[in-house]
Amino acid sequence: MTTQQLTKNQGLVFDVLSHSDSPLSAYTILDKLRDNGFRAPLQVYRALDKLLEFGLVHRLESINAFVACAHPHEGCHNHGITAFTICETCGQVTEFHDHVIEDRLKAFAKGRNFKTGKTTIEIRGTCAGCA
Amino acid sequence: MTTQQLTKNQGLVFDVLSHSDSPLSAYTILDKLRDNGFRAPLQVYRALDKLLEFGLVHRLESINAFVACAHPHEGCHNHGITAFTICETCGQVTEFHDHVIEDRLKAFAKGRNFKTGKTTIEIRGTCAGCA
């Protein structure tokens, strides 16, 4: 999945997120794209929905914000569950993947006959630089 | 931590959550407490803040809702990181604790000199009964 096959709006939103050094809310993205013709939240949310579907973007549930995937070329769906550290001071987000955690969560779900959809793992705190 | 030392509003909110079989939004709680004199969201949010602080209630970040702790007597803070399965069909929430997952997350944070605040682990999907 490259950036080429994205539509205009999807490309614009992905671009904004890619160049940001911290997560952005949908409304912040909207403001950044006003000059590109964006007028309404839905334009952002629709693009985000697609980008999430493509695995190019992640939604951080605990802060209602979005970040570009750390390795968009492969599409993050190939990497299983994604976990994040989120610095509450500077906004730095680090994405990581841990197969042990994933296995434990899968095992728990399986044991309960729970059919897993999307899993959220987010650690909020303070990064090394801000400590 | 028993229910005794809660204030009136805290007690009312905790009661509503305790008797619910699924997570509730702050505004749903508000509606359920109108007859008890609740008039504004802030009355709910303030009570929830305290209940969260006491470890009597959990916030489910991925669905903007709240549940009573599964073992409120001990205070959930004693149990380390709390993880949840959340059935998107019936709302059933199961709370669990996994020390292996916790250790992995702590190790990752430590390795990055990331100072951990609150950690969110939520699996959304379909429970056995709804499958």
Next chain:
DNA sequence: GCAATTGATGTAATAACATTACATTTACAT
């Protein structure tokens, strides 16, 4: 007792986040 402080409450207004509904346009396979 009674001021002083702190924690809890009441109320209104507003901010922040997200979706529904409906009309129109674009992309593209047949």
Next chain:
DNA sequence: ATGTAAATGTAATGTTATTACATCAATTGC
């Protein structure tokens, strides 16, 4: 070229959460 699916534009509304300010209640120190 035309039918269909996907994407877009726009307005309105719904949902979640906070700010600001006034009042009340409980506790402490004197």
